[in-house]
Amino acid sequence: MTENPNTTRKTPAAKVGPAAVMTALFFVASVGGWEIFWRGEQFRPSVRNSVGLWAMTRARVETEGNSVTTMIGSSRTLFDFNLESWEDETGQVPIQLALEGTSPVPFLSDLANDSAFSSLLVVGVVPPLFFFPGGDFRLEALEHYYSETPAQWLAQRISMPFEKVLAFYHFDTALPTVLKRQTWWPTREGVEFAPRDVRKLVDLRKTRQGDMWLRVDKDTAYAELAQSIWLDIIERPPPPIPPEVARAGLDTLMMTVASHVEAIRSRGGEVVFVRLPSRDRFREIENIATPRVPFWDRLLVETNAVGIHFEDFEELQNVSIPEWSHISSRDTYEFTRHLIDILRNEFEARGIQRAELYR
């Protein structure tokens, strides 16, 4: 075939090169300015809490799932456990699989069905997320793990070096997110109330260790903003579910969880449930919506699992919780150490010694 001269692509008559150089300069200046702006807002480079990072962490189960403690749960599990403290106490860096705003039950099911997992599983329980349907905010991480393409696998690894040096390379600073979160937008009359987005609360490390963002800890106004957003969420009336449907749902949940715990136990693993601290209005509403006896206590009875409720241990209550729901990073090291001590005691009381909890 001969080449058709009409297929030659047209370019502008004027030279594009000089404009490209100017573009490059403009780009460097604008991105530099953007980075400086966000650092001024106290953002620091941190690992993005992406599904790719979660998949990397989940992959550890396939090689270390027979010996290393694994954690699932919601944001409290992600923020409150200090993995360094855990490593200092036990010699192991736990596999941190908790995801904010998400029920751990599907992840419990995933691990129960994975024969590679036969170790200690710590399940963080935030009652409204654990006992009621709807806690699926980051559930896509699980699907991503099983359907991750080679391109996505590689993209995660290319992304991480940039995450370590750029403060603006963060989900919270993406342009549409920033626009959406501005307070100047008037409320549109007639639109059903929707809770505001939860703002940045944490900096993440490669191990998925979450450290409370310094601003939440130090800036009272910001902590109050976070509290007011929690109120948006927790004070919403629950969806109208007939009591018998809710009861049946809870019964099914308890049976499902118990069967998953049994499956893990049958392979030599063990499951512990941990109710992490909350305070003030958050704690009040949790206790009203999910009273301890029919929910938490029943969970422990049905699963015959070790359960640690922060209200039962003085040493787990002596922590700072600036925005009512997560422990300040200053206190997580000691908190985790106390928790490991309590876990050892609880297991020993049952005549069990879990190797994962000792050096």
Next chain:
Amino acid sequence: MLFNSLTFVAFFAVVLALHYAPFGWRQKKVNLLVASYLFYAAWNPPFVVLLWISTLVDWFVAKKIHAETRIARRRALLVLSLAVNLGILGYFKYGGFLFENWAALMASLGVTYQAPSWNIILPVGISFYTFQTMAYSLDVYLRRAEPTKSFLDFALFVTFFPQLVAGPIVRPTHLVPQFETPHTANRQQLFWGLFLVTLGLFEKIVVADGFLAPAANMVYGSNDSLSFLDAWLGTLAFSGQIFSDFAGYSTTAIGVALCLGFSLPENFRFPYAAMGFSDFWRRWHISLSTWLRDYLYIPLGGNKKGPGRTYVNLMVTMLLGGLWHGASWTFVVWGGLHGLYLAVERFATRAFAGARVATTTVFKVSLALLTYFLVNLTWVFFRAQEFSSAWLMIKSMFGLSPDGKKLLPTVFVFEVTVTIAVMLLVHWKMRDRTLEDAVDSVPSWLFAVVWGVMLFAVVITQGSGSAFIYFQF
């Protein structure tokens, strides 16, 4: 592999480096071919086999067709090529649809038939590369082109990564000759290619995914009757999203190819400034509309067999064009509406030929607005998952849901209104111009600022890494 991913940035850097390294032309083509297979395999490695099947079948069949003089044998060979290509397409894309409809048909006749479950992954871009390879066999059969002499060139034509998964659908006569002689970009082409890549990514990441998709998803994710404003904003958002997503892909593909020294054909020409539907289809997904014209409409007889047959041909072409997009009756209705619009336009053009009013500005603007309005109605069927939700949306858009729900927060109302207004203005201003002419008409510094702002916006929007909509077709 997605253009809007860091993986692609790294991949493209390596491909460019290899293409400008001191290798011979044959080696460079081998590099491009291997890169193209990697590009496809990065999504799902086993499906590369489908590319190999298409390549091998069409390579050998086209050679045989060319050598064969007996009409019946030529026809049989063509049928073999079409059967393999359409068979693969049918199996992966339409199998479940056919079984479901067969079951429905049987049920209507009182026969109980349980359709088998059809949980098959659709190979990305299968409709695009199937049409591209079919064009090769058809061109050889129709004696519009001779078979390619080099298997390497042909394999690269089937697989060339910039346009492999979402077009433009390139004809062999356009691309194969470019592989026969060494091609690299000069400095002007390289920079222009990089600009086109920036523009394409800006359309996809910032406009489609950043500003329009959230509103469109919110509106079309609702199962309620909506207020007039919400229904329209959601549909306008989708009209902008689908354009920016798809034109963004095409523009990036054209830019990537140009950086390597290759030319790909234009796929979009500011379609929302179209005056009428034949004009729209000269501006929207041009490579598909010309493919359907050349390989379906004209072989059916085109407009050469009388007015009645012309209308039938138009409708058949557009119905199949709709079905090409997806295995769902909603896509067929989308195509059918376009067929109907084209038929009505053809009738009106003949009936009112020479009318003076047609040359006035008021008429032209009105026609453009009417076209845009009607295009938006078709997008409802394209976007809605099922007819019930499409009807609900149409009712809301015609103000027939007085108690319709208000859904969109102010920020989305603002984003959609501004983005669509700017988009329509740009399309209108650029209606009879090319991008290259527009760039020549502004000072260099202004062009640099616009380019820089787009690049900056791409980076700070960050992107969700979502796939292009047309990958599913």
